[in-house]
Amino acid sequence: MITLRNISKNYEGVQAVDDISLKIHPNTVHGIMGRSGAGKSTLVRLMSLLECPDNGEVFFNDCRVDNLKGKALRERRRQLGMVFQNFNLFLSRNVFSNVAYPLEIAGVDKRSIQNRVYELLDLVELSSKIEYPINRLSGGQKQRIAIARALAHHPKILFCDEATSALDPQTTLTILQLIKDIQNRMNLTVVMITHQMEVVKEICAFVSIIDNGKVIKNESVQNLFSFPHTGTAHELISPLRYSDVILKKQRLHLVGNTTEDILSRLAKIYHTNVNIVTGSIRSVNNKSVSNFIIELTISEGTLNTIIADLRSQKISIEVLHA
Ligand SMILES: Nc1ncnc2c1ncn2[C@@H]1O[C@H](COP(=O)(O)OP(=O)(O)O)[C@@H](O)[C@H]1O
Ligand SMILES: [Mg+2]
Incomplete structure (x- = not known):
């Protein structure tokens, strides 16, 4: 369980996150949706302990984590995986050494690194590309490698910030499918930050809609499509019909x-x-x-x-x- 209590973040007068309280249940895919500039990335940086809130508290289960420092902070961060829109891979390293990187900096021995990298590449179905340079991979393959790397330390939570926004619709579906599969297999909590309703509809169980640094809706995806909405929620939701989420x-x-x-x-x-x-x-x-x-x-x-x-x-x- 991730619990945010009244967290705020201000950047030189811009209130990027404004008094947000939120619970994210374990073992689910939770969407954070909103327009560009709504405060989604800031919120995920606060949840993933990359930045500290100006006010408020962040808890993982019952443990307060926003005020951790030094070794305790590094250990917590290791339990979190991050995936970004632009993959953030090292172009100078090949597939193997990109996935190996987080293990290397944690001082894991060579043999264990090799075993884990094979396991991870198997998971994302790219074992055959182990020696490839990154620039020879497609966008979807790059994102698979980034996902493999994010899972290196067996994280409990995976944060995906616009992970499919640079991909075509077909590739988006296969990446969402992979994330859903991994979530199931590893009992992960996945936080999907996105401006795309299709992403929410496809794999999220719950969604929080953010606007101007505030949560304006927080509910199950089924409910989101079941009832009429007003304002920003309406603008974001109305292009899609409820029938789009009913199987x-x-x-x-x-x-x-x-x-x-x-x-x-x-x-x-x-x-x-x-x-x-x-x-x-x-x-x-x-x-x-x-x-x-x-x-x-x-x-x-x-x-x-x-x-x-x-x-x-x-x-x-x-x-x-x-
Ligand atoms: N490091 C920063 N310095 C200054 N302003 C920032 C910084 N990060 C975000 N902002 C501002 O905070 C607001 C929310 O940004 P962001 O969290 O990136 O939104 P989103 O991810 O929803 O597009 C924007 O107005 C943005 O310009
Ligand atoms: Mg963003």
């Missing part, structure tokens, strides 16, 4: 060159089971034409994305109503 069983009829690869990619990217209800493959003019009926449990928003995705691969789709 429903959908039955699709696919005709074209649907391969197993395509179906397993769907399952992976869109974080869903793909059940094949019926399937057959025929050869027409030496081309194989498949005919599949599949079932997926997805939101309406994801359904539309999948339809566009498959149509772009020349597969015709009909949504069947069960």
Whole structure:
């Protein structure tokens, strides 16, 4: 549990964080959403002990942490992972030594570093790139490496500040999926700072909306989409409909060159089971034409994305109503 009690931070007259009190439950993904300049990054720097608040207190469980100094502070910080929009990787180091870096500075022995780096690269599915220089990786791969590095010391809390804001929508989904997976597997508390409602909708259980350094909404994502809002909350939320977060069983009829690869990619990217209800493959003019009926449990928003995705691969789709 992270508890913030009346914390404030002022920069030369700018009240970046203004008397915020907030609880973040363990083992969840909690979104901090707001426009640019709202105070999100400042808030995360206070929570992650990179800066001290002018007023107020920060607790991890029942332990006050905002006033720690020296060794105690360094040890606390080690239990926190951070991931940023621009990855913050060392361009002069390769993949291995970027992930190894936090372990090296903590004085971990060589053999243990090597084992841990292999484990971490396996987790983010980039073991094959271990010797690569950073500038040969795509944006999504760089973010995977940054996530691996952030997890080096088995943190309890992972802070992601606009971690997907520099990525295209497809890559964003795969990174969110990875974060969700890791959260589940490691019982992590994840704090996702974002200006994108799609991110909140995709993986957060709770969300706090920040505006002008204050919390203006703090609730479950389900509630956020269930009730009408006013002011800033309305502006941020209204472009999306509630149906975008409700998962429903959908039955699709696919005709074209649907391969197993395509179906397993769907399952992976869109974080869903793909059940094949019926399937057959025929050869027409030496081309194989498949005919599949599949079932997926997805939101309406994801359904539309999948339809566009498959149509772009020349597969015709009909949504069947069960
Ligand atoms: N180190 C700093 N020095 C001066 N002003 C700052 C500093 N950090 C943030 N601010 C100001 O505080 C406000 C909130 O910034 P920030 O927390 O970065 O917002 P967000 O992450 O929501 O975009 C902005 O007006 C910003 O200019
Ligand atoms: Mg920011």
